[in-house]
Amino acid sequence: MAARRSIVATPAAWLVWGAVVAFFVFLAGVISSVVVSSFGTRWFDTWLPLGWTTSWYAQAWDEFTLLPVLIVTLEVSALVVGISVLIGVPAAYVLARRAFPGRRLLYLLFLLPILMPPITYGIPLATVLYKYGFAGNLSGVVLANLVPSVPFVILTMTPFIEQIDPAVERAARMCGAGTRQVFLRILAPLLVPGILAASILVLVRTVGMFELTFLTAGPDSQTLVVALYYSMSAAGIRAQQSIDAMAVIYTAMMLVLLVLALRFVNPTQLVARVRDEGD
């Protein structure tokens, strides 16, 4: 008790905490106005809607054909996560453990898709995908979303792999294990937390990725964000609250993913690890 610091804070501290509180109030206002609106009947010029209803959710479900959209979203994200882990982890392993000519160049190559704005490579990519008949369906959406996801897995996995003591691998090799066995029986079990973290981050990114999906999706391969965007930009056709309901469903989905993610990763820690690797 005696170790308690003084309760009276300096003006600077007040200012900083005030800014934080203002940000959260603002954020809460933005989020709750969508939630309130999605449950309201009519809401034009009053503090709160005139009545409450859940019919917008039912309407969103029926009208937007939400179920197929959700299924597409899940399919796309599952495929993207699976493929990017399969491609990314072995590459991350080599980048973490080995020194070879051209390593820096390769690293830069993997960094570029994350650094460039999605639109800049999304438009030529969509053109190429259309040319070979991939765009406009699920495969095109998956391929486009893999472009930033594979490098992302590589960059997040390298620090995880660097943490594993190479002596463990050498011991396995001494006991006669081949590269495949080292991977499957030694590295894979040790890497499960890292792989889970990377997968969930890729999942969150893919569900939220707008530009690339927007550019490559056909009418029956839209993910939730893209469907939301279309219904929002075609304003006037849909009731405002119906869009709000959809946005709430989207946020709820993202929040579930977020809570899952935070069980496995501490955000600040992950960033710090990535930073160490980057320098």
Next chain:
Amino acid sequence: MSARPALRHRLAERGVDRQLLLLLPAALFVVTLFIYPFLYGVGLSFQPTRGGMLGAYREFFTDAYLRDTILTTLRLSLPAALLNVLASVPIAYRMRGRFRGKRLVTTLLVVPITLGTVLTAQGLLNFLGPTGWFNRTLLSAGLVDAPVRLTNNFWGVFFSLVITGFPFAFLLVLSYLSGIDPSLERAAATLGAGRWQRFRRITLPLLAPGLATTFCLTFVLAFSVFPSAVLVGDPSGTTRVMSIAAYDAAYVRYDYPLASAVAVLMGLVELLVIAAVLGWRALLYTGTTAGGKG
């Protein structure tokens, strides 16, 4: 026959052996789905339907409606990125120690990252709109006479960039700050440095490279703004950013060479800004931020 193993050995000595094949899928993947389309786009931008090889670029720079998108984009993304980074510094500086509820605050700060641009846009339209809670509060408090216009213009997009970008910048800055050994500051305090001097002379120089990196990453996020510029902005006027121009050229006018040219220029402008910031960063101290004993 004897040359082959010798070559293999010589390569292995330089770190090239069969294990590098594990890199192949990823490298192949990036080359076919990123490099090839990008080069294809660059090639396409030099083959416009009219105006010779540089026709698309000439069109971009002579048409004010297109040319001005560069300034519009920078006017939005530079201040937004700068604000996000600069606001994060004092807040992260206060929060770097241990205190109750730290995990809660950082968790809450991750929430906006997952909101996505579309929900943020929808929320901003509801909250900041003429009949939204924000204007309602201002009106009933008597601060303004008429609703403040904060959506469907520059400010709407700016707010959406702050909401999505600030938490990201904050988490990065916080992790950089946590990496700086507090004993360095304590040593400075022992030597008689005041609070401001400690920050200015000890923490800030160590933090500056991290700030440059954070600025770059936030800038990339802000620079590629697209959905919110359409939804909460004024997409044909004050927030007509480059990504809208590129999209417009490709899918409204079906002028792929022009769209590719805009995309190439967009990448170029972004890389120029990043190169400038990283060039400045190279002048700064980069090294260990842990206090040494020796």
